[in-house]
Amino acid sequence: MTATIDTSLPTVSAHIYPRGGLDVLSRTEVARLRDASAGGMHDLLRRCALAVLTSGSASDDPRAAQELYPDFEIEVLQQDRGVRIDLRHAPAMAFVDGEIIRGVAELLFAVVRDLAYTAIELTESRDLESSDGITDAVFGLLRNARILQPSDPNLVVCWGGHSINRDEYIYTKQVGYELGLRGLDICTGCGPGAMKGPMKGATIAHAKQRKRRMRYIGITEPGIIAAESPNPIVNHLVIMPDIEKRLEAFVRVGHGIIVFPGGVGTAEEILYLLGILLREENAHVPFPLILTGPTASAPYFEQIDRFLRLTLGEAATSRYEIIVGDCAAVAKRMAAGVRKVREHRIAQKDSFFFNWSMDIPLAFQRPFVPSHEAMAALDLHHGRKPHELAADLRRAFSGIVAGNVKEDGMRRIEQFGPFEIHGDADMMQSLDALLRAFVEQRRMKISGEYKPCYRVVA
Numbered sequence: 001m002t003a004t005i006d007t008s009l010p011t012v013s014a015h016i017y018p019r020g021g022l023d024v025l026s027r028t029e030v031a032r033l034r035d036a037s038a039g040g041m042h043d044l045l046r047r048c049a050l051a052v053l054t055s056g057s058a059s060d061d062p063r064a065a066q067e068l069y070p071d072f073e074i075e076v077l078q079q080d081r082g083v084r085i086d087l088r089h090a091p092a093m094a095f096v097d098g099e100i101i102r103g104v105a106e107l108l109f110a111v112v113r114d115l116a117y118t119a120i121e122l123t124e125s126r127d128l129e130s131s132d133g134i135t136d137a138v139f140g141l142l143r144n145a146r147i148l149q150p151s152d153p154n155l156v157v158c159w160g161g162h163s164i165n166r167d168e169y170i171y172t173k174q175v176g177y178e179l180g181l182r183g184l185d186i187c188t189g190c191g192p193g194a195m196k197g198p199m200k201g202a203t204i205a206h207a208k209q210r211k212r213r214m215r216y217i218g219i220t221e222p223g224i225i226a227a228e229s230p231n232p233i234v235n236h237l238v239i240m241p242d243i244e245k246r247l248e249a250f251v252r253v254g255h256g257i258i259v260f261p262g263g264v265g266t267a268e269e270i271l272y273l274l275g276i277l278l279r280e281e282n283a284h285v286p287f288p289l290i291l292t293g294p295t296a297s298a299p300y301f302e303q304i305d306r307f308l309r310l311t312l313g314e315a316a317t318s319r320y321e322i323i324v325g326d327c328a329a330v331a332k333r334m335a336a337g338v339r340k341v342r343e344h345r346i347a348q349k350d351s352f353f354f355n356w357s358m359d360i361p362l363a364f365q366r367p368f369v370p371s372h373e374a375m376a377a378l379d380l381h382h383g384r385k386p387h388e389l390a391a392d393l394r395r396a397f398s399g400i401v402a403g404n405v406k407e408d409g410m411r412r413i414e415q416f417g418p419f420e421i422h423g424d425a426d427m428m429q430s431l432d433a434l435l436r437a438f439v440e441q442r443r444m445k446i447s448g449e450y451k452p453c454y455r456v457v458a
Helices: 027-034 042-053 064-068 102-125 131-144 166-181 197-208 243-253 264-277 295-312 314-319 327-348 372-376 386-405 407-416 425-440
Strands: 002-005 011-016 073-079 082-091 155-159 185-188 216-220 236-239 256-259 289-293 321-324 419-422 454-457
Touching (some): 027 102, 042 073, 042 102, 082 102, 102 131, 102 236, 131 243, 155 243, 166 185, 197 216, 264 314, 264 386, 264 425, 289 295, 372 386, 372 419, 386 419, 425 454
Parallel strands (some): 216 236
Antiparallel strands (some): 002 011, 011 082, 073 082
């Protein structure tokens, strides 16, 4: 790598040569990444690259980095000996003494790798209209990213908010530490808050146990990465094309899931998973799900539990466990659950590295575009099958996430006003109370006053 440092601005211009983690790109792939015209990937590449170069940013405004670094540019060049990435006016925080930080470089290469794969393989060579085709596409992207490892089950997915208080963050670190002591690796959404804490705690435990191959996997998607830039601990980053494939990736690669306190994104994830687990086809598939936080967070989980009982019924409670204020108990229960997953996979002759046996219907896989019309048309009424209602509730929360932190969603709100969400009176009252609690507890945004992007209508 050769670099020149701008003295007038805290930026760096550099030529970077990938060292592993990025396969050689074809000329067609490079052309697609460079192409800024219709159908090109250049603008997407620029936004995702800027997100990883500002890794550790405290802002959750997806437009903040672009405003701070308006002159930033990235170009991918095909050379006979491989690939070269040219950066101009890149954030200086990604460099030390003119050299790009190694971990940041790895994340940058992952961006190029995944966007190139999505541009060529996923959009032109895959069946994205059938359930099996979408699952195969998820598998292909994860394999290309070298996420799938044929080893014993040990990967725990941790969900939770990017905007949590200090006590909750410390608790996530303590849980991560207990998981790490038991040899478990961590997968999160790759951002700050509850996505960073478990990884940070696990690093200490893995060092104590002298574990040499640690996996801190971050799974994100283009619409969210700019608002939740990868935390510095992530050593395997994969960018899925949309939120639905991102959620499926969590379920396919994880052997259990722990949910920490969070906001609408966390509620979306809970509803997605429960909607799948409540299907008859998945009734006998073991998949440990634990909701946990410090003692002070007990009211948060009580409210989540009430909402789930009201909307999805009492049967939903059999698929999750709530443990408050006991990090060691969480890790012990998860480790025991992962052992049951291992036994089931052996009995069913299913792979350890990809959960083929979990049935995920097309309704949970099709991308949902949260327009005002689509949000108002969601069928949030009693009398539906729990997994069908869960699918629409998940979409409602997904729309609010888009209105909060995704550029397209934010533009829609600015242009047309808040989304309207309609449904049965008791369900809407419970939803409104839950969302108001998220706002009051500052779970919607890291900083600044939150202006709701939604309106609940009974």
